[in-house]
Amino acid sequence: MTRLPAPWGQWIDRGQDISFTFEGRKITAHPGDSVASALLANGQRLIGRSFKYHRPRGIFSAAGWDANTLVQTGSKPNVNAERLLAVDGLSVSAVNYAGSLDRDWGRLVEKFSKLLAAGFYYKTFFTPRIAWKFWEPVIRHMAGLGRVDEKAPHAYYDKEYLFADVAVVGAGPAGLSAALEAARTGASVLLIDEEPEIGGSLNWARDGSDDLKNRVRAEKGIEILTGACVQALFDDNWLEIVKGNRLYKLRAKAVVAATGCYWLPMVFRHNDLPGVMLGSALQRLLRLWGVAPGKRAVVATANDEGYAVALDLADAGIEVAAISDLRPHRDEGRFAQEAGKRGMRILQGAAPFEAHEKNNRLASVDLVQAASGQFQERIDCDLLALSAGRIPASGLLSHAGAKFAHEAHMDLPSALPAHLFAAGSVNGRFSLASALADGALAGALAAKDAGFAAEIPPSVGRDALGVTHPWPIITHPKGMEFVDLDEDVQVKDIQASMADGYEHIQLLKRYSTSGMGPSQGKLFWPHVQRLMAKAKGVTPAEIGASTIRPPMGGETLGHLAGRAFEPVRLSAMHKRHLELGAVMMPAGAWMRPAYYGSDERAIDQEAKAVRDGVGLIDVSTLGGLDVRGPDAAVFLERLYTWTYAKLAVGRARYVLMCDQTGVVIDDGVAARLHEQHFYVTATTSGVDRVFRLMQWYNAQWRLRVDIAQVTSAYAAVNLAGPKARDVLARAGTDIDIKKEAFPYLGVRQGLVAGIPVRILRIGFVGELGYEIHCPAQYGEALWDGLMAAGQDFGIAPFGVEAQRILRLEKGHIIIGQDTDALTHPFEIGMDWAVKMDKPFFAGQAALRAHLEKAPVRKLVGFALENDKGPLPKECHLVIEKGDIAGRLTSVVRSPSLGRVIGMAFVKPEQAGLGNLFDIRVDGGAMVQARVVALPFYDPKSQRQEM
Amino acid sequence: MAALRKGFIDTGKIAPVLPALALADFSLKSRTGFKGSGAASWLAAQGLVLPDDPNQACTDAQGRMVARLSWGEFLLLGDFAGLEKAWSYESAPMCFPLPRQDSHAWIVVSGEVAPKMMAKICGIDLRPQVFPKGAIAQTSVARLNAIIIADQIGGRGGFHLLSDGSTSQYLWDCLVDAMLEFEGAPVRSEALSKETHGQTDAQG
Amino acid sequence: MKIMNCPLNGPRNISEFAYGGEVKPVPAADAPTPDWADYVYYHDNQPGIVREWWLHVPTSYWFVAVRDVTSDKIIATYRPEEAPP
Known part of the structure; x- marks a missing residue:
């Protein structure tokens, strides 16, 4: 492993060695390395194979901007090696090759690339029609990255909410400046960056420094979240952020998008070979990880930043064979001047035409005169740096619905939604000075927007830096000039798609698949836009911008699922059921005993016990509602189909509820405990809806009534069977339970086994029965008291399954099982419970219409x-x-x-x-x-x- | 009679010393509630000092908490047995008692890092600068409806959580899971009681 | 995620709310069947500004929201017993 000496490689800890494997080979790395930087440091340039043609691919952006370096780690497919921190013991493998990574026979596909032109899915393999049946599995096998491990173990993923007055996305110069300015007003600031450290280009550009970073770290009002990818910006400044196995949901009053820019590559034949990379990639490799990725470089540029790359390469001891400047005239920028002073070989007006490959990597490049296309020279090199301009990283602005205008050969934000601000190079401010000033402005505006008193600094215009070339495209008669590395889209594919009539960007994108890969075409979109404009004879502005959609980076189903909260409701007697060997079943969110014992034969025995002796079932899941107030009876009369005004205190009556279309939606019992108080039960699954409806109706009727949902406040059992009264007497009660004193459909309040209870004499199972409701915290004591009292009478606990048999024997319906979404009361023999002569009840009008049919x-x-x-x-x-x-x-x-x-x-x-x-x-x-x-x-x- | 009461939470392993982030089950402590369009005037007539607006809580001289959940709904944390005795349909028109002792579990979280822990299961900003002592949020916690009240508990910032009793074990388990990364742990209710309501841990 | 301002609980994530249909005048109890059919089954579903019932689920609190269904902007929310703003 070779590394440049310090100060190159500021992110790595040279004092420590760690190692991981790639394709079984041991790779030595330092803490701070990305998997990609470590691979390169170990001489491994070839990292993956391309999606369609299986071409060799290596580091292109060193920042995770493309899909070249997707790898598999264990059961995780499609991890970007440039964003993956190297850790000791990691096992990494390449994706999408057949045979070996070095000798991928899948590359034969390239020979047949004519068959795989734009739209091949729809054309080539459909003649004859049956052909697709053969080709589809072949193509699916050849394409597609990574491998799904169906036995992957469950990992721990979770979510966290974050809050900030001002969120600053991107911790480059503009973001740092915005965060400082916003924090100065007293606003709470959250600064987010996907890199392991703040600083952005300050960490790797030629004119970087640490001063600003240190000031931000010292500022108490700024919370820093690094290594975190902002995936999306949704309505009302709701940001989705992924860091490790955690998904953050951030709500910010104001957002500053200081998301920076990507470097614009050039388009020429074999512009995808390992060794061809963005100028910024080289600077990152040198300064962040101390990796010298080659020995002899050519820099192809169209702006002053390219010269900075050349100077950096030279400083790092890499020979710069030539600087190929696409422009006819000399750049007057300070880096170009310095390169001139150093006597670097500058080829003005020259452009890369074709890169040549040897051993799966760059070996030389042919340069031509950009203006005439005339061959100039071939230069042996193992590095080719590209710097054709900038692409504002406007994804988040796009999510939020920003408008863009095409100026200076770029799409720059022209109108932003409220509470969102753009700063720095995403906003067209590329030089350090203008980025800092623009950041301060955005930070102040955002803080003010979030309600803090802020002084607004003056705005700054755009400066000369970040020159973007109008046509960094050099076509080749043999093609293979890529305009999308993820999907292997060539210039001719764009032209063919246009010729096939797909002239709108949204159509062309889908037909040619350019921009449909993981990186959403972020590096090459401007080229596609230019090619389309040329073919159509319009300006790039008229072609417009493609829509960038969430997520910006990779996210897994685990991120979306998080802890997968699934509430479970347990009754007060739950532990007793388990002790009795109950087989539990879900009933909505509740767990209920299905039956007690090891097999289903228990069900019939439980049913028999109830018919012949006495049984006890936990009915705590029944919905409970306290309807109270002077108008309580009037309210029930309007809500339910029967009448309740004359129901005596101490009596219960069936309730049946219809919706406004006359469909039966719930039933239960109303027990009158006081002139002003009905205790109303509802079905387990229906009570929430009934409660909501009650609230909704009374928001309109405004009767003198109050409704309280008390389901969980009461534990309840049904003590049923011919011996139920004996058990109740044995348990001890202050209620007169003689048949005459407490008849069927009676309701009493008192004590049972020393516990305060409400008892309803009703019989869902068709035997002498007492439905006993008590405050939930007494539930276990009530169960224990009744089970003990029933011992001599052979009391048997029974579950939901036995109850279903018993109720069916009695012909009682279950709403939702014996009714459906169209059932009205007259279809199920409930005419007796519907009083059509009442002045009004919910659903009455619809039922009137039903009766006429x-x-x-x-x-x-x-x-x-x-x-x-x-x-x-x-x-x-x-x-x-x-x-x-x-x-x-x-x-x-x-x-x-x-x-x-x-x-x-x-x-x-x-x-x-x-x-x-x-x-x-x-x-x-x-x-x-x-x-x-x-x-x-x-x-x-x-x-x-x- | 009160001795027959039982909470629903199996607290699991209890920390021997109070950790920086602690969780306790207060479910057996006294609480009640009143609700209805006449609730505010009746409670005020009983001498209770009420918060002016919904979603605010105040603590009285005895250390009991009066939490106003809406214009006409009050949650009372502490011993308000006197009020329950004084209440009747006739004396308190359109004011109705609520069985809060049994309908809701009462869980407390104590520790300065509590807002950060809660942010893993709740979408409300609970940082003290925006959610100070006495603030109330009625919201969703780990997909449950819950009432969150900010308070000083155990001599430091914390929250009272009141949510459906039947899901209390589930909520408890979610909280324990969320606390792990902060090395939080369950403690006995006594460990957090003294500074909260000045009441002993007598049941009921 | 959108924010909605609940008259009782203040601004909250839209996930805390449930939609309850358009606010419509209820026919008299003895109104003819076609009037009821119109009320129960017929929804205007027109672009523009509408008044809707919304429920804050954790508190079971119903209120009225004024919403522009073309832009999905929530213009105002108010308690049902109050006059519309």
Whole structure:
């Protein structure tokens, strides 16, 4: 490993050696190295293969601006080696090659590149039509980067919210200056940069310094977030930032985008070879990591910055064979002058025409006269630095909806949305002095926008630096001049796409795939724009800018998922269920016991225990609402279909709720605890919606009523079965529970086992039953008290599965299972619960309209004619004369009745008692069912009133 | 009777000494609430000092906290048994008690780094300069609805978190997970009680 | 993510809110069926400024927002018992 001496390589710690592997080869590195810089330091120039032609690729930007150096690390595909910090023990492999990285037989594709011209997806492989079936897997195998590891272990990803008065994106000179200026006003400033350290070009440009960085680090009002990629800028200054395995969501009052610029490359034949790179890439390699990436360089430039690169190369001991300046006239900039003074060989008006390859890397370059195209000379070199101008890094501005104007051969922001400011080179201010001044202005404006008193410094115009060449494109008769490295798009592909009629940028982009790769064409878009303009005979301004969309850098599904918060609701008795061996099942967010024991045979036993003795089920998940106030009864009358004004205190009544279209949406029970107080239950999954609706209606009606959601405040059990009263008496209660004193549908408040309770005598399962509600913190004590009291009576805990059987035997419907999004009460035999003669209730108008029309279906109870054959399941279809006539909503084998029963929607004419209908079961077989009366069990409903 | 009460949180391993970031389950401490268009006037008539605006909390001489959640909703942290006894439908028109003792778990977080930890599960800016003592946010925490109240707890900045009792174990686990990187840990409620409400850890 | 200003809770991320439909005059209880059908089923869905019900979910608080549906700008929010601004 060779390194330049200090002060080159300011980011690496030479005192320490670390190592990782690349393609199995050991690579030695220093802490601070990127994987890419370490590879280059170890002489590994070839890092990957291109997407389409499998061409050799190496470092081009050294800043992660392109997809050349995507690598795989373990199970992570497509990691940018230029942005990946080298750490000890890392295992890195190259992507997208067949055979070996050095000898990739996939490169044969290049020989057939004519077949792969723009739009080849749509043209070449479709003749004959069947051909695509053959070619698609081949192409998919050859293209595409990285490899998905289906056994990748789950990693820990999370998210964090951040807040700032002023967020400054980009910690280059303009960003640093903006942050300082904003912090001076007292605003809290968050400064974000994707590099490991702040400074931007100050760290690697020829005229860099540390003073500004130190002042920013010393400023208390500035929080610094480095190594963090701002992926997106969304509405109301909402920024998505990725750092490591964490996704940050930043809300800033004002944002300064000091995102800098990319260096504009040149377009010529084989401009993608390892060794051809942006001038800024060379400066980064030298100053940040002390890597001398070659021995002999040619610098192709169209501005003064190119000369700075040449001077840096010379200072680092790399021979500069020539400076090829595209412009006819000499640059008067200070770097050009210094290069002249040093006697560097400057070829004015010369341009690179073709790069030659040897051993997968640059070996020489042919220069031509830019004006005439006439061959000038071939120069042996292993480095070719490019500096054709600047491309403002305006991605975030684009996300926010900024407008751009084409001036000085660049797209510069012309109008920004509120609370967003641009500064520095993204704003066309390229020299250090103007970037600093522009940053200070933006920082002050942003702080003022965020509500702080700020003095606004004067604005500065653009200066001469950052000259961008209008046409840094030298075409070659044999092609392979790339205008998109990610997707291997050549000049001729753009021309062919235009010839095929794709003249609009958005269409051309998709058809040619230029700009569709991971880097969104950020380095080559200006060339595509120029080529399009030329082909169309218009100006680049008329072509316009392509839209840059989030995310700016790579993000994984893990980043988006984060900790994947999934709330789980547990009842107060949850631990007791687990101790009793319950198999838990989800019910919305709740966990409920499905049954107790090791297998499903427990279900029938639980059901039998309730029918013959006594059972206890946790019904805490039932929704609970306290509706209180002088107008409470009036409110319920308007909301539910039945009447409640005359319901006596101490009594409960069924409630059925419709939406405004008359569709049944919830049911439950209203228990009147006081003239002004109804305790209303709702379904487990429906209570949130019911509560919201209640609030919404009363926001309009403004009745003297208050609604409180108390679901979690009460634990509840249903003590059910012929021996329920005995258990309650044994548990001890101050309530008179004799049948006459506390009849069916009665409601009482008092103590059970020393615990304050509300008891509703209702019977979902059709037996003598007490639904006992107590403050949740007493829930476990209540469960324990009742289980202990029930021991002598053989009390059995029962779960949701047994309850479903028991309720179906009683013909009780479950909203959402036996009803759907169109079910109105008259279809399910709920006419008795709908009082159409009330002045008003929600859905009444729609139900009136329903009554005027003929019914289209009816929910009926059925019993299977033959239990021995295949059994139908919920949602199996009722078939009549080959057509669908309805469907099953519930079906069980009833242990109490010893036969298969269920409920089904059928046509009204099929609904008559004793009628036979057909059900198509799994596999297409037909079984017969007979309509029977509901309830199936205890038809006179005497048991619940015992 | 109160002895039969039980919180729902299995706190896991308890730190022997108070860490820089601490978490405690206050669920067995007393609290209540009142709500309704007549709540403010009735509570004021009982001699309670009420915050002027919604989403503000104030602490009374006994160290009890009165948190105003809306124009007509109040959350009362501490022993307000006297108020509950004084209340009736007749004496307190359009003012109704809320079962806050049982509907909501009460978890406290204490430590100067608490806002940073909370930022991993909550989208509200809880930094002390924008969310000072007595500020209230009713928002989403780890996808749960929750009430956050800034306070001095254990002699340093912290928050009271009140959220649905049935999800308290889930919330607790989320908090413990979020605290890991700050080396935060659960502590017994007594460790944070003295400076908060001056009440002992007597149950109920 | 957009910010919406809740009259009770102040500015919050839009993810804390749920949409509740346009604010429309409710027909009288005994209004003819076509009037109710119009109220229940017919949505104007026109570009321009609309008044809408919005719910702040953590507090279950309903309020009214005035929104320009063409620009998605929230112009104002107010308590339902207040007069529109």
